[in-house]
Amino acid sequence: MLTLLIWMPGAFRFEEKAPPTPFHQVGAGGPGHSGPNQTVSMDLNSASTVVLQVLTQATSQDTAVLKPAEEQLKQWETQPGFYSVLLNIFTNHSLDINVRWLAVLYFKHGIDRYWRRVAPHALSEEEKSTLRAGLITNFNEPINQIATQIAVLIAKVARLDCPRQWPELIPTLIESVKVQDDLRQHRALLTFYHVTKTLASKRLAADRKLFYDLASGIYNFACSLWNHHTDTFLQQISSGSEAAILSSLERTLLSLKVLRKLTVNGFVEPHKNMEVMGFLHGIFERLKQFLECSRNIGTDNVCRDRLEKTIILFTKVLLDFLDQHPFSFTPLIQRSLEFSVSYVFTEVGEGVTFERFIVQCMNLIKMIVKNYAYKPSKNFEDSSPETLEAHKIKMAFFTYPTLTEICRRLVSHYFLLTEEELTMWEEDPEGFTVEETGGDSWKYSLRPCTEVLFIDIFHEYNQTLTPVLLEMMQTLQGPTNVEDMNALLIKDAVYNAVGLAAYELFDSVDFDQWFKNQLLPELQVIHNR
Structure with a gap:
């Protein structure tokens, strides 16, 4: 040995x-x-x-x-x-x-295996000190995959040693992301993100306190960094070279990832921090700018994938913040609903939205509608002021015209089966069914997402929406021309909606009569459609 x-x-x-x-x-x-x-x-x-x-x-x-x-x-x-x-x-x-x-x-x-002091064959403190110094000497790794692995291993050391044994790590990273050299700046920013992500994941009270201190100390810098890279990208998108645009977009994405972790995990009462709330309110304007960029960038553009990832990351910040800090999110409820509904259920979203973004917006609406923190108890006086405030904002937004439009658009637009779905249903009915109903698919796939949103909104506002759905059922009474594919798809969509809302419709629909008079004759029609 x-x-x-x-x-x-x-x-x-x-x-x-x-x-x-x-x-x-x-x-x-x-x-x-x-x-x-x-x-x-x-x-x-x-x-x-x-x-x-x-x-x-x-x-x-x-x-x-x-x-x-x-x-x-x-x-x-x-x-x-x-x-x-x-x-x-x-x-x-x-x-x-x-x-x-x-x-x-x-x-x-x-x-x-060997970095912790109590581990068998643990590394000596002297060697660890030398290794820590060597790891952050140069952020100049030319190979992306290796750079990512180095960033991850630095984060692993940070989880165990930062800040007590490695107080110089964060200051070194902050200085390194300011340099003008593109490669060094990117590698330092990549490391900064992985370190922040790792430190944010620690759950012991003492570790969380350390992360709160870190977040309050660097939040302003992180915001400035993100704004700088975002503005640079938006300037370059119209006149810069492809390589420069991609480089700026990559830095925008990494700095936003850092901000996401700091915003969601770095504050006990984030609504009391003006910088945090300023950043969150600024997301909506930035989202509009990036969605407009997506209108002008073709699907085959090298920036397209990164641009869509950045847009999705904006929505993840809002979703994570709502999940972790529902009452701090209250000032954002109105704007979140206005933004999401306009892009998903009106012509505003035409030409700029894409499937994953629509799913994220629907999830945001669903989380606000279903959030138990925003639901007052039967005796209003027993509810907290925060709950009543959030409930008041929701009620003011979800008016009869808004709810009616959402319901009609969900059924007549999003519930319609696509050519791809029809083919899959034809070729593999069982696989189609499993695909539609499996696990958490509603979080990521459009059809399950639309159906879950419909169920939650219908349950929450059934008195308003029941007459709307009954009217849609009434207009489809009797046989449908089998040669009219659009009419068949609309009928299928309405039937799907009735099935999803069956529990809420129990007192309003005589399902036995509906089956005998409407569904049974249709089941006897022999046609490939």
Whole structure:
């Protein structure tokens, strides 16, 4: 076994206490022939060469080469100095990408197993200090996948050491995202996001207090950073090069991801923070700007995917904030409903919306409608002022004309079966049914989402909407021309709505008579439609 005695920049010193693993070869007889108390010195480059050779073998497709290399690496992973060698390898951009990738992965797994003080074979505090310093020396990794892995492993160390043992991490990241070098700025911002995401996920009271302190300290900077990158992107979208536009959009997305974690997890009472509420109110204007950009960018544009992800991220901020802080969300209820309803149920959304965005807007409406924090008890006097305020805003928005329009649009537009759905129903009826009803599909798929929203709105406002649906049923009495596909699809949509609202319609519809007089004759029609 090899034990590191002295750690210095550029050098290891090992003490040999048993037949050595082949980090090096000593003595005329090769491995295993040196004396039991002999001390061997090796510089970092020499150690890297040995480990590099084994890592290269570990990337082989030949199991005869691969297996011994993996065994050797497994033996080394508990040896002091091994992770310093890995750091030296994966930060050397001239080496093979696969080898560097493997070095990063071994380093990342080592954090999980040996970084905690109480872990068996735990790394020494001296080595950890050197590793921490080395990890944030240069944010210049040219390969995206490796850069992401390095950002993740820095976040793993931050989870255990920041801020007590690693107070310089956040200040270093903040300084690094300000630099003018595009690559360094992006890598620092990527790391900043992963560190924020990891720290936000900690749940112990002391850890949450630390994150609250961090959020209050850097929130203003994070907002400024996001606004800067967003404005840069919006300026470049009309005149900049494709590469510059994509670069700005990527930074906008990363800075927004940081803000999402700080906003949702960084404050006990976020509604009392003007910066937080200013950011949240600003989302609606930014969303309109980005949706207009999507109107002018074709589906084959390289920016399209990133642009849609950014738009969806805006909606995730609102959904997460509503979920975690329903009463702090109260000032946003009116604007959220106006925005979502206008883009999903009026002509405002024509030409700019896309399926995932529509789903997110519907989920936002559904969460506001169904939120128990906004529902007063039967005795209004027993309800909190916050609940009554939210309920008042909801009631003022969901007027008869608004509810009627939402109901009619859901049934006559969103409930209509598409060509793709008809084909799937024809080819695999069971698969079609499972697809429609499975698990949390309503959170991500359009049809289940529309049906769940319809059920919740109909349940909440059944007295208003029951006459609307009964009128739609009445207009479809009697047989329908089987050659009129549109009429058949509308009838199918209305029948679907009646089925979903059956519980609420129990006292208003004689289902036995409806079955005998309307459905049974239709079931006897022999036609492929």
